[in-house]
Amino acid sequence: MDLITKGLEKVVDMVKLRVINFVNIFLSSVLIAFAWNMFLLPHKILSSGVAGIAMMLALITPINTGIINYALNLPLMVLGFCKLGKRFMFYTIFSVTVTSIALLLIPIKAISSDPILSSVFGGVLAGIGTGLIFKSSGSTGGFDIIIFMLTRKKELPAGMLMFALNAIVIFVAGFVFDWDSALYTMLSIFVSGKVIDAIHTKHLKLTLMIITDNGEKVREHLISKLVRGITIMDGEGAYTRERRKVLFMIISRYELAGVKRLIKEIDPKAFVNVMETVEVMGYFRRDG
Template identity: 70%
Template sequence: MVRILSIFLASILVAFAYNAFLLPHKVLSSGISGIAMMIGLLTPVNTGIVNLALNLPLLIIGFYKLGKRFMFYTIFSVAVTSVALLYIPIRPLVTDPILSSVFGGVLVGVGTGFIFRAEGSGGGFDIIAFLLTRKKEFPLGTLMFGLNAAVLLFAGFLFTWDAALYTLLSIYVTGKIIDAIHTIHVKLTLMIITSKGEEVKNRLLSNLVRGITVVDGEGAFTKEKRKVLFMIISRYELVTVKRLIKETDPHAFVNIMETVEVMGYFRRNDSN
């Protein structure tokens, strides 16, 4: 229920950013949303209807190829955003297009970031990205850059190059905000030194789906025997892990390091 409410509010926030900051100044978003906004500006058709129509084929494909829970949250997000675009008036809150680009990008980033954190997506090219990430050899970054570049080019030719540059600014800000909120891709390596190795290990294994490597250790000065536990977690799990360790062994020494890369199997989430 919390995730549904989070996606609902975040989707409304995205729609509000479109109609109150971006669309009034012909500033576009990236991907399918940007194309929908472009069509909405050039035709009498509401952006919400166009957004839903363009997303529909991708939603159908994603439903069969991706996890059902993920697609349920994604469909819900697209539906809420599209309906909100119909009812929120397109009325600028500020007259400065630079301010609109920045704050609109911030709001879109915040909304999209929380949708990602709730294990959903905003649809569109996000679905394509999730599908293509299963093929490691596919140049996903090149594809996403090309799609966004196409939106920028169309914005420049159809409107003005000022609008294209404002769009670039908005997309950049949105990306930075999403990266700050959606940090599941950040991995952490924990080295836990404890005199209660078996208890800490069992407590962690019973609450997390993570592997743990246990080695014997000895204090250089005290000569006391310790267990050293190594594990890799996502940043989301850090608060839980710290609590579990502290409850089991308040005197445990824990070294937390950000991990650059993980080779081999690492369970990303429990959504599928």
């Protein structure tokens, strides 16, 4: 009975987490659409990535941003679903869908007449929404999917790739509209990035040090759910003198929320230290 009870508790906890993630992604996606339609679009200020391209096309055509955003993301989502993690892509598809629908329903109306204030507050709100979606193991689609596929097998500088892709959006915005709009767009992207970093980690790779009394069970659980290598060492508490296992692993930023959940399922009392990883030499599998 105890095994059945524990199994049911794990299923309930998993369902609760999925529901919480979907609710967070839903509200965050609506917040992003609100930031675009109420702060950025009225002043011809763009967001980053594919969303920025969608906003630019919407401003020069009669088609709504939501329709263009979904149309541009659709082929990327199909490719991502085939190449990347299924759960990650389910959350991403849900986020893009909700954002696109919200863009259709929320009217485009300027809350502030000041483009600088609109750039800052629009960037803050979009950054909060994006950061919370990252924490829920999803993404907002667009360039995130492209970067993941480009860096999945090769050691390419993800940060530089993202900067280059966003720079193209800003550069084109300067020619299509004016350079003031391009500079406001740059300000909005900068503020949004800072907010995302405050909520979530900005680094592509993270190193986890896991200290647990259930080292073998944690190892088996992580390996069964992730395609990641794990290094195990013996540890001893300095005060208690108790023997524990120390597990080291490197993951991508999008896996962090899921890995913490997996560890908690086996050992809620495990000590987990999450460290920023500047560089990884050697083989690092990128299809997580």
